[in-house]
Amino acid sequence: MSKSIPARLKPHLPPHKSSATRVISVFAACCCSSSSATYHHDPAVVGYSQEDVALPSRILELFSSWSVKHSKVYVTPKEKVRRYEVFRQNLxxxxxxxxxxxxxxxxxxxxxxxxxxxxxxxxxxxxxxLAGAGGRPRAPTTAFRYEAAVDLPWEVDWRKKGAVTPVKNQGRCGSCWAFSTVAAVEGINQMVTGRLESLSEQELMDCDSTLDHGCGGGLMDFAYAYIVGNQGIHTDADYPYLMEEGDCKEKQPHSKVVTISGYEDVPENSEVSLLKALAHQPVSVGIAAGSRDFQFYKGGVFEGTCGTQLDHALTAVGYGSSNGHDYIVMKNSWGGGWGEQGYFRIKRGTGRPEGVCDIYRIASYPTKNNGTGWGWGA
Incomplete structure (x- = not known):
């Protein structure tokens, strides 16, 4: 029988409470059994060796090899020099x-x-x-269906349960809100129907334009409202991502759409509430990600430095503990080369109501009745 959180549900899972917590596996095959210091200096992990940063000539060689690896092409020598200087400062x-x-x-x-x-x-x-002075849109109901939840598991990983699609890449476009929305809808749809289907961020980019603004930014609750009002969202195969805004396409005959019943907000500044929701389904979360540490995060349990305002959206897909650190694991939309194969672990249990990088300030999830599954284009 699996270990559960006590009914009183403390704000964070007690580390090392039992042998179960000591053997929790690392999310995204991060292999954290070694000390963090090892990872800090492993060239295969961080992308450089101590010798690479010892001399300017070695840094230049590192920049050249990095440019080849990432297929970087600079139009002019002046641009290459400028980018090298940025690279050097970031390194x-x-x-x-x-x-x-x-x-x-x-x-x-x-x-x-x-x-x-x-x-x-x-x-x-x-x-x-976009939400005005209130700082966030409000769901059509104030209900939080998981309020009475008790006996939560010590760890959750929705990827292991088949409710998470592979990591995607939004590209140079402020469409994180669409990816966060879609990932949560993909999750609840799989849980209700048993089918994991990659859905269309591009449809939200093109068609959800009343309050959301494509590459210019948006909010997950507005995107959920669009999906409800539109009676579903297309698959990514039928409406693929372009990394830019396009014209809204009408529903195509015989195209599949996935529907949701509605959406709800997680009570603000409450770690307990987010864990309750996350124990039942993936959750869209906003965070203050505007820091250089977040830009270059490679692994481990993140505890700052953060940005100064909520400016990025991810999808929480699990929680657990590793080496004495309690964390929530997030799916990002910057490709598999960022973070832990596209994922991000952030520290929980800090005692701060808003959490590290304000992760408890704005979170929401879609709802789906058993009778709402697949539909077809008109």
Missing amino acids: KHIVETNRRNGSYWLGLNQFADVAHEEFKAGYLGLSTG
């Missing part, structure tokens, strides 16, 4: 952060030649300002 930050031997580490990724302000402008797209 310096990564090296200095990893020398602290904290609970997480950074590494060279596809953003290594991207200045931080450029990164924030191009890849973060949660727009809480």
Whole structure:
């Protein structure tokens, strides 16, 4: 019989409560049995060796090999020089952060030649300002169906239960809100119908334009409302992603759509509430991701530095504990080369109501009745 959280449900899972917590497997095959210090200095993980950063000539060689690996092509020599300088400064930050031997580490990724302000402008797209002075849209009901939940499992991983599609890549477009929405809908649809289907972020980009703004940002609740009002969302195969906004396409004959019944908000600033919801289904979450540490996160349990405002959306797909660190695991939309094969673990149980990077401030999930499954285009 599996271990459960006591009925009183403490704000975070007690680490090392039993042998079960000591053997919790690491999400996304992260292999955290070794010390974090090992990962901080493993070239295969962080993308550089100590010798690479010892001399300017070695840094230049590292930049060249990194450029080839990521298929970087610079139009002019001047642009290449500028990008090298950005790369050098980013590498310096990564090296200095990893020398602290904290609970997480950074590494060279596809953003290594991207200045931080450029990164924030191009890849973060949660727009809480769209909701007006209230800071977030409100679900049509204030109900939280998991409020009375007790005896939650010590760990949850919706990927292992077949409710999570492979990691996707939003590209240089502030469409994280669409990916967060779609991942949560993919999850609840699989749980109700038994079928895991990759759904269309592009449809939300093109058609959900009343309050959301494509690459210009959006909010998950508005996207859920669109799916409900539109009586479903197409599959990615029928409406593929373009990494840019396009014209809204009408439903095609015989095209499959996935429906939801509605959506609900998780009570704000409540770790307990998020865990209750996450124990039952994947959840859309907004975080303050506008920091260089988040830009270059490679692995471990993240506990800061964070951004100054909610500006990015991910999907929470599990929680657990590893090496004394309690965490929530998130699916990101920056491809498998970022983070832990596209995933991100963030520390929980800090005692702060809003959580690390404000992860408990804005979270929501779709609802789906057993009678609402597949539909077909008109």
